Amino acid sequence: MTRVRGRFAPSPTGLMHLGNARSALLGWLHARAAGGEFHLRIEDLDAGRCKPEYVDALKRDLEWLGLDWDGPVLVQSERALLYREALGVLDAKGLTFFCTCSRADLARAASAPHEGEDGPLYPGTCRQGPTKARHPASVRFRAQGGPTSFVDLLHGPYTQDVARAVGDFVIRRADGIAAYQLAVVVDDAQSGITHVLRGDDLLSSTPRQLQLYAALEQPAPQFAHLPLLLDEHGKRMAKRDGSSTVAYFRERGLGPERLLGLMAKWSGLTDGAPITARELVPGFSLGRVSREPAVVRDSLT
Ligand code: GLU
Numbered sequence: 081m082t083r084v085r086g087r088f089a090p091s092p093t094g095l096m097h098l099g100n101a102r103s104a105l106l107g108w109l110h111a112r113a114a115g116g117e118f119h120l121r122i123e124d125l126d127a128g129r130c131k132p133e134y135v136d137a138l139k140r141d142l143e144w145l146g147l148d149w150d151g152p153v154l155v156q157s158e159r160a161l162l163y164r165e166a167l168g169v170l171d172a173k174g175l176t177f178f179c180t181c182s183r184a185d186l187a188r189a190a191s192a193p194h195e196g197e198d199g200p201l202y203p204g205t206c207r208q209g210p211t212k213a214r215h216p217a218s219v220r221f222r223a224q225g226g227p228t229s230f231v232d233l234l235h236g237p238y239t240q241d242v243a244r245a246v247g248d249f250v251i252r253r254a255d256g257i258a259a260y261q262l263a264v265v266v267d268d269a270q271s272g273i274t275h276v277l278r279g280d281d282l283l284s285s286t287p288r289q290l291q292l293y294a295a296l297e298q299p300a301p302q303f304a305h306l307p308l309l310l311d312e313h314g315k316r317m318a319k320r321d322g323s324s325t326v327a328y329f330r331e332r333g334l335g336p337e338r339l340l341g342l343m344a345k346w347s348g349l350t351d352g353a354p355i356t357a358r359e360l361v362p363g364f365s366l367g368r369v370s371r372e373p374a375v376v377r378d379s380l381t
Contacts, residue, residue: 105360278303
């Protein structure tokens with residue numbers, strides 16, 4: 081049987097948010113309960129928003145929570161060559177094209193009925209060749225039409241027609257840097273990741289990623305998209321809200337066991353009593369994780 085290899089792949093654009101910490105905890109529990117490995121990858125391709133100090137802070141928070149990882153930490157900004165190789169493979173198969181459309185062009189071309197699930201549906205402007213001379217060009221993947229389906233380990237079957245929902249999607253940005261969709265697939269494939277546990281907000285990205293796995297002839301991992309954490313108003317916990325970070329807790333003198341207890345409660349695993357990460361491992365299974373978004377009503381201090 082293949083050994084379970086999980087991963088946590090945060091973007092260091094801020095301090096670790098409770099939603100991210102919970103994804104890390106559940107990914108770690110899933111891997112450790114199966115006697116498997118857990119890997120850490122820093123997704124820092126958005127150089128304008130990522131900061132080295134947040135990488136250090138992420139590691140410190142994981143260590144504080146007792147969530148250890150195996151092997152070296154992978155850093156996406158150091159892996160450009162791998163992404164370029166994958167682009168070459170896709171290009172050789174005729175699955176890519178250059179696109180010179182700006183965001184404004186695409187917004188103008190989009191009309192309400194064609195709105196895709198992830199922003200405006202790409203209207204195919206540059207499919208037959210770039211439409212502007214000497215304009216920075218992104219590279220798009222020719223989306224395959226028809227249903228792309230998978231069985232999410234928490235949500236069950238999920239199907240999307242990528243060509244109709246988002247259209248041809250960007251895999252290399254106009255600044256030459258690999259786009260998230262390509263980098264995440266190349267990295268998870270290269271690391272032999274068997275299970276991807278991540279937030280629900282990425283559910284609709286997965287069919288695109290499955291098309292890339294197929295085009296690169298790589299086996300796809302299994303996916304579990306975790307319900308979001310909602311604040312007491314039923315809204316997604318704001319990423320920028322400093323009071324919903326792990327650091328906020330720690331700085332107020334609360335121990336990691338208290339936060340782990342709350343995260344276990346929000347996931348439907350326990351009644352919330354303080355607990356260590358190791359103590360949560362025995363008996364953990366994804367089947368026990370709540371499928372409903374958790375409304376955080378507990379006092380966070
Ligand atoms: N880097 C992404 C984030 O922090 C997660 C990507 C993934 O888990 O696939 O939201």
